[in-house]
Amino acid sequence: MLQPAQRRGLGDEAADRIREEIFAGRFPPGGALREVELAASLEVSRGSVRDGLAILEREGLVQSVWHKGTRVIELTESDIREVYAVRAALDRLAATTAARHAAPEHLAELDRLVRAMAAGREGPAHGLLALDIEFHERIYQAAGNRRLLEAWHAVRSQVYLFQSHRIRLRDEEYRDRLAEEHGELAALIRERDTARLAETAEEHVHSARRALLAGLAGNNAGE
CATH class of the missing domain: 1.20.120.530 (GntR ligand-binding domain-like)
Structure with a gap:
């Protein structure tokens, strides 16, 4: 279970929480990251989650594909x-x-x-x-x-x-x-x-x- 974000509405806070879960292996390589579920767990808006996922995509940790959503990168x-x-x-x-x-x-x-x-x-x-x-x-x-x-x-x-x-x-x-x-x-x-x-x-x-x-x-x- 993700810990609720301490600063509501901030994309960087959402990115921090999701990144921690990826590093811990709770979101495995290739695993889907669903905005609705993440927003509910973090108690932030979907917009904040979307901003957080954009930060993680720039870091190379996740990939977003049109009509397929966002996933953690694979370990190829x-x-x-x-x-x-x-x-x-x-x-x-x-x-x-x-x-x-x-x-x-x-x-x-x-x-x-x-x-x-x-x-x-x-x-x-x-x-x-x-x-x-x-x-x-x-x-x-x-x-x-x-x-x-x-x-x-x-x-x-x-x-x-x-x-x-x-x-x-x-x-x-x-x-x-x-x-x-x-x-x-x-x-x-x-x-x-x-x-x-x-x-x-x-x-x-x-x-x-x-x-x-x-x-x-x-x-x-x-x-």
């Missing part, structure tokens, strides 16, 4: 490869740029997030994923390139969705590698080792893609 191999390819290129540039421009407070924040990942290894998966996404957000902020940050924001919600499915399919593998991989990225940024950092940042993304695709293949084989 093609979509996964496209999103992770874009992310790999962006992360490589963000990490190497951050290595040149990061201030001490940026580095301290990355270290704090790595410690939180290690300390929360046995905690809720959604909390670990939030730390994961925040870590990369901090790298983009440290890079100091506004357009690069905007490019990351354009795919961030899709990355979150795909990573949430990766965790559901291969939870233990994600937990085992989270702090170590991000700790390595933080150390290389601190050392300003842009050559190794470029390769490591890309491989970090490609390993996530491989894990998701392997999890999906294993899940499909077991059906």
